[in-house]
Amino acid sequence: MYPLTVDQPYPRNQWWVAAYASELGRALLERDILGEPVLFYRTEEGAPVALAGICPHRAFPLVRGHLVGDAIQCGYHGFIFGADGGCKHVPSQQGIPQKSALRRYPLVERGNLIxxxxxxxxLADPALLPDIEAIGPGNxxxxxxxxxxxxxxxxxxxxxxNLLDLSHVTFIHATTIxxxxxxxxxxxxxxxxxxxxTVQRHGQNLPLNPLIQLQFPDQQGPVHQQFDAEYMGPCLIRTGGTISDATSGKALGIQNFLHMITPASPTRLHYFVNTARNFGLDNPALAAMNIGMGTRIQPEDIDAIETIESVLxxxxxxxxxxxxxxDTGALKVRRRLEQQIRAEAMAA
Incomplete structure (x- = not known):
């Protein structure tokens, strides 16, 4: 599937962001992940749970059921499945059908992300997770x-x-950045x-703009600014970087934009964005500015790639x-993704 040359559209031996931690509670949440409906909730002690979202009895969506303690009861015929996925009770009989367990997905809660x-x-090794604390979340x-x-x-x-070629900023985001x-x-x-x-762009001696002035009120002269795009896996791309005083070279701070990407299906995706900075921690105006800019910038990216998808x-x-x-960086990432997918196929 374009732009890859492999049959499987995405790697499966991979960590992806499934939800913000705040989304999970005792209410049931269903989300499509790599073409599969997945049911999310928290146990009574607060541990996150992810189970296959379709009842194996008659394919009823489990999100239409309800929790019984830490177990999920199907809303159609009352089958009960534990938080480990195992079928615990069938109201209409004494025994449990063979091979009736739901798939249980490993989860890690880190950086306010699930x-x-x-x-x-x-193969679910938490050591394979991106080092998100180094770039903001959880730090x-x-x-x-x-x-x-x-x-x-x-x-x-x-x-x-889109994210690996930030030259689009000059055109798609001409009035918003x-x-x-x-x-x-x-x-x-x-x-x-x-x-x-990492596709690196280091802007030199850039004049102050209203955004930089708001971020660093004491800055008087031009700045050096990094416009990096770092591919940390198919699940996460970091853009942004360090902003420095052009005269002294002293770092003023780091502004990262974290783009968490999770395929919902071969032609649909979930897009989680975090902004992270190591300056102005107690400045609510910066938080409001980042959220406000996101509401204007993100739809422009979405419109661009949905337009391309409609052409395809x-x-x-x-x-x-x-x-x-x-495009060298993006082409190298295509090869990385293809190698990751092929390695899975060879190991299967």
Whole structure:
């Protein structure tokens, strides 16, 4: 499936963000994850639970049931399944049918996020999670804003490629990001490690704009600013970076934009955005500004990739794809994703 050349659209041995931690409580929540309805709730002690969301008896959605203690009772014929997924009771008989257990998904609650493992349970290693504390969430030395979840009618790879080429800021976000007109002009370098790939743009001697002035009221002169796009896996891309005084080179602070991407299906995705900064922690104006900008910026990205998705679904004859030098990072990420998916297939 475009833009990948593998049959499986996404890797499954992977952590993804399933929900904000605040979304989970004693009320049942259903969310499609990699094409599967998943049921979420918390036990009476507060532990998060994720189970397959369809009753194996007659395919009734379990979100239409209710909790009995820490167990879920199907709203159709009353089958009861424990928080471990096992069938505990069938009202119409004494015994339990064979192979009646629900799939239980491993979860980790970290950085006020609920992470779900969608592959083989034995491989669900929390050490494979991105180091989110280093970039904001869960770190007491950072301020973090959680933006409303958006569900987007487009394949997740389109959003990954959108975020890896920030030259689009100059055009898609021409009126919403102060100073964004300069982004396309900034030279690009690429750095890679085993766990990440970063498309780096380091703007030099940029004039103060209203956003920078609000963030750093004492700043008088031009700044250096990083416009990085760091691929930390298909689940997370960090954009932003350090802002420094251009005269002294002294760092003023770091502003990160964290884009958590979770496929709902091959052509639909859940989009969680956090803004994180290590300055102005007690400044409510900065939090309000970040949320306000998000409500204007995010819909522009969503419109762009949903428009591309509609073209891909239209059946139109597409031109042969071309790429610019700036696309090197995105093309390398395509290969990384394909290698990850192929490695799973070979191990199966």
């Amino acid at each position: 992470w779900i493992w969608t592959g083989e349970e034995a 007491p030395d950072w301020a973090v804003e959680q933006h409303p979840l958006a569900t987007v009618e487009a394949r997740y790879t389109l959003l990954i490629e 102060p100073g964004g007109g300069k982004v396309v002009e900034i030279p690009v370098t690429l750095t890679e490690s085993e766990r990440s790939l 679904r239209s059946g139109a004859t597409l031109p042969k794809e071309i790429s610019a030098r700036i």
